[in-house]
Amino acid sequence: MGYWEFLVEYLPKLANGAVMTVMVMVCATLLAVTVSMVFGLMRLSSHFAIQGAATVYIEFFRGTSLLVQLYWIYYVLPLMGLTLSPFISGVLALGLNFGAYGAEIVRGGIQAVPRGQYEAALALNMSPFSRMRRIIIPQIYTIILPPAANLTVELLKATALVALITVVDLMFVAKQINATTWLSAQVFGTALIIYYAMARFALIPFLRWLELIAARKIGKA
Amino acid sequence: MDTTHPQVLPEGSPLVRFSGVTKCYGPLTVLDKLDLDIAQNEMVSIIGPSGSGKTTVLRVLMTLEKINDGVIYVDGEPLTHMPKAGGLTFSTERYLHERRSKIGMVFQQFNLFPHMTALQNCVEAPMQVLGLSREDAEERALNLLELVGMGEKKDQHPTRLSGGQQQRVAIARALAMRPKVMLLDEVTSALDPEVIGEVLNVIRSLNSEHNLTMIMVTHQMGFAREISDRVCFFYEGKIAEQGSPEQLFGDPQNERTKQFLHAVLDAS
Ligand SMILES: Nc1ncnc2c1ncn2[C@@H]1O[C@H](COP(=O)(O)OP(=O)(O)O)[C@@H](O)[C@H]1O
Numbered sequence: 378m379g380y381w382e383f384l385v386e387y388l389p390k391l392a393n394g395a396v397m398t399v400m401v402m403v404c405a406t407l408l409a410v411t412v413s414m415v416f417g418l419m420r421l422s423s424h425f426a427i428q429g430a431a432t433v434y435i436e437f438f439r440g441t442s443l444l445v446q447l448y449w450i451y452y453v454l455p456l457m458g459l460t461l462s463p464f465i466s467g468v469l470a471l472g473l474n475f476g477a478y479g480a481e482i483v484r485g486g487i488q489a490v491p492r493g494q495y496e497a498a499l500a501l502n503m504s505p506f507s508r509m510r511r512i513i514i515p516q517i518y519t520i521i522l523p524p525a526a527n528l529t530v531e532l533l534k535a536t537a538l539v540a541l542i543t544v545v546d547l548m549f550v551a552k553q554i555n556a557t558t559w560l561s562a563q564v565f566g567t568a569l570i571i572y573y574a575m576a577r578f579a580l581i582p583f584l585r586w587l588e589l590i591a592a593r594k595i596g597k598a
Numbered sequence: 599m600d601t602t603h604p605q606v607l608p609e610g611s612p613l614v615r616f617s618g619v620t621k622c623y624g625p626l627t628v629l630d631k632l633d634l635d636i637a638q639n640e641m642v643s644i645i646g647p648s649g650s651g652k653t654t655v656l657r658v659l660m661t662l663e664k665i666n667d668g669v670i671y672v673d674g675e676p677l678t679h680m681p682k683a684g685g686l687t688f689s690t691e692r693y694l695h696e697r698r699s700k701i702g703m704v705f706q707q708f709n710l711f712p713h714m715t716a717l718q719n720c721v722e723a724p725m726q727v728l729g730l731s732r733e734d735a736e737e738r739a740l741n742l743l744e745l746v747g748m749g750e751k752k753d754q755h756p757t758r759l760s761g762g763q764q765q766r767v768a769i770a771r772a773l774a775m776r777p778k779v780m781l782l783d784e785v786t787s788a789l790d791p792e793v794i795g796e797v798l799n800v801i802r803s804l805n806s807e808h809n810l811t812m813i814m815v816t817h818q819m820g821f822a823r824e825i826s827d828r829v830c831f832f833y834e835g836k837i838a839e840q841g842s843p844e845q846l847f848g849d850p851q852n853e854r855t856k857q858f859l860h861a862v863l864d865a866s
Pocket residue numbers: 623626628646647648649650651652653654655
């Protein structure tokens with residue numbers, strides 16, 4: 378079987394898998410962004426318990442294996458009475474794990490806003506909440522987007538793990554095809570190219586566009 | 599608990615009173631039992647060598663820093679402290695929030711909000727803090743931007759403005775809160791020489807036409823002499839000498855003042 382015939386036969390199936398990969402990716406990213414914001418802010422709280430809770434969360438999710446976390450959510454939580462679908466389990470594990478890394482980026486971004494901005498807002502008697510929401514947070518995007526973009530590309534690549542808990546994503550479909558055809562080079566070669574193309578021609582340009590918008594918002598570029 | 603300072607000042611007291619104010623950073627005493635009164639509508643300049651505590655005076659009054667001892671009063675009420683039982687205790691954030699709008703500050707580095715236009719910079723706090731409607735806040739902001747000669751540039755972001763223009767917007771932004779006293783910390787020090795004049799002109803008009811109470815830290819001796827009602831010379835966290843501009847610049851009594859004035863006047 379030539380590569381062309383292989384593609385004609387199996388590309389539609391791989392494409393279906395890729396759509397699932399995109400869905401996992403989008404949902405996990407939305408969760409990770411939320412988690413990043415919440416725990417990044419909690420890390421900067423002056424309240425001891427709030428800050429401590431965030432530190433424990435971040436330490437735990439960054440300090441243990443993503444694959445083990447995934448298996449925990451999918452295989453162990455049901456033993457405790459909480460059964461989640463493969464898709465939800467995958468999104469949860471990825472979102473919670475990458476959110477822990479994102480929280481550190483958010484914390485760093487907030488701390489990198491010049492102190493004068495905080496002081497100017499205080500001198501205008503803005504409340505702590507307004508200062509954060511109206512003055513500081515809008516300025517962190519140009520700072521956090523470059524590292525956040527790296528993390529997002531990592532997240533896309535890590536979605537392949539959800540195949541291990543039976544989510545029918547690109548990796549899962551590739552393994553299925555391989556099991557029946559033994560065309561390993563063609564199958565996994567094509568999967569590599571699709572992952573690369575998704576990152577290189579969709580995700581990265583999108584993230585660059587976000588960076589440009591953020592720069593415009595503060596009058597740069 | 600502090601029982602040596604009164605809970606309110608008597609009628610007719612100055613707008614701002616520093617009463618025995620001490621500020622330390624670790625072992626370093628930056629303000630040393632400072633006493634300073636500022637009357638309503640008074641224009642007071644603070645001069646002195648670098649590190650003498652000039653900026654710190656403004657920062658503690660703006661409540662950007664906490665003091666270690668003494669009390670600052672504004673408008674007859676304690677600011678750094680609040681009444682409790684028979685004496686005074688350090689203010690809570692809530693107590694400060696109810697009073698901080700009486701004070702406005704303009705910084706050496708402008709500190710405009712870069713994600714907002716000139717107009718948005720001036721509208722933000724009046725809406726968020728004073729609860730003005732957008733209409734009222736914009737009307738107030740536009741008037742003030744006109745006053746500082748920045749009406750035309752109202753829709754520009756700070757990065758598109760020169761230093762002098764940014765500083766004029768920063769002055770309008772502080773005025774939009776209608777403070778009772780304005781604090782100016784070396785507002786021309788970060789500016790190119792050719793734009794210093796435009797900022798000084800704005801301050802001049804605030805003083806002469808609008809009778810604003812101002813405390814100004816400055817290295818512009820000529821300007822301080824021209825505009826001030828009173829000049830304070832700071833040395834090591836204390837007022838070493840103060841008086842009218844004629845007296846302080848024309849006939850300084852203190853050795854330190856003489857040395858300092860010699861040094862800066864020789865340099866310029
Ligand atoms: N946050 C700070 N921590 C430690 N020392 C400080 C801090 N801010 C100011 N100082 C010190 O306090 C002294 C007075 O500072 P400042 O009021 O800024 O002086 P000036 O404005 O007269 O030059 C200086 O010696 C300065 O180094």
